[in-house]
Amino acid sequence: MKAAAASLLLLGVCVLLLSARNVSAVSLSVSPNLQQFFSGSSSVSLSCVDDGQTVDGWTVKMTSGGPTVDCGAAEMSGSLCVLDRNSSYSGTFWCESSSGQQSDEVSISVSExxxxxxxxxxxxxxxxxxxxxxxxxxxxxxxxxxxxxxxxxxxxxxxxxxxxxxxxxxxxxxxxxxxxxxxxxxxxxxxxxxxxxxxxxxxxxxxxxxxxxTILLLSICCSRSSGNKQVVSMETPLDVDEHDDTTEHYV
Missing domain, CATH: 2.60.40.10 (Immunoglobulins)
Incomplete structure (x- = not known):
């Protein structure tokens, strides 16, 4: 029973970790902190940070309505993405880890x-x-x-x-x-x-x-437990007859 409880607890932790994949303290930092830029006027630096510090293992992702790409058409160095002034980088940006965790999104527009x-x-x-x-x-x-x-x-x-x-x-x-x-x-x-x-x-x-x-595993454990009890009750030993018919009787 203790082993079953430990298994349930372990499964619960795994479910929490897997299900919370989209909840993260990592955020996308934008420098300069603006949403709109003129085409060819300035470059923009994007990085993945946690409490102000750059974090490893995260990538800046971007989409402009089509497929998701790493850092768009910009230069990627670790978790730092530099959007060049000569590239068209209008779209939605966010940070994403290898395990699928995501930060909040930031929209950037390059205008003519x-x-x-x-x-x-x-x-x-x-x-x-x-x-x-x-x-x-x-x-x-x-x-x-x-x-x-x-x-x-x-x-x-x-x-x-x-x-x-x-x-x-x-x-x-x-x-x-x-x-x-x-x-x-x-x-x-x-x-x-x-x-x-x-x-x-x-x-x-x-x-x-x-x-x-948890409910599913508990029901499985209970059904197995009741099944084991039935098997035990069916395997009771046979009673030995008080009189053995094969015993020879002598007068």
Whole structure:
């Protein structure tokens, strides 16, 4: 019985490790911390980090709607990915380990438009201030209209989001009468309800799988135990007759 309990515990640990493959403390670091870039203007460095330190055994992955590739068309050195200014690297990036663990995703856009929106690529901390600017390729800030989820936020040289909250999470872009509109990018807030809900669901799935496996193994152990008892009861020794018919009797 102790061996069966140990087996159940070991199986539970294995299920937890396998099922939690998508939950990781490793994150993707982006330098500079921006989502939008002009084509041919600058290079971008991506790396896989844990608590600010680069980690080994992780690879930067990228997709632009097609197959997943390592670091796109950029140079890969360990877990560091350098996106060259001459390459087209628009797409979604994340870190992935050899065992299949994945970090959160980051979207990067390379634009040929007249303006881009300077917006953080990484999730911002709640309570911090975020400044959004509409810029030309020369680096000059352009007075523009700022939008969030299709709603006009105002016309100004820059848009400041003070004391960021989860309600500020959404799709932002800017537009200028002279230079047109920028690509759209999503501003993420750390510990947002969507991210928290996703992690809760992952842990619930892990727990449910563990419970199902445990119940199945318990039922198997119980059925084997009852089967052994039946076999033992059927193998009771035969009673020896009090009178042996083969015994000779002498008068």
């Amino acid at each position: 438009k007249g303006v881009i929106l300077e917006i953080p690529a990484l999730p911002v901390r709640p309570g911090s201030d975020v400044t959004l600017q509409c810029k030309k390729k020369t680096g000059e800030t352009v007075p523009s209209f700022f939008f969030m989820n299709g709603r006009l936020l105002g016309s100004k040289a820059e848009h400041v989001i003070p004391n960021v909250r989860h309600s500020d999470e959404g799709l932002y872009w800017c537009a200028s009468n002279t230079f047109g509109s920028s690509p759209q990018s999503f501003l993420r807030v750390r510990g947002s309800p969507i991210t928290t809900l996703r992690k809760v669901i992952c842990h619930l799935l892990v727990f449910c799988q563990y419970c199902i496996c």
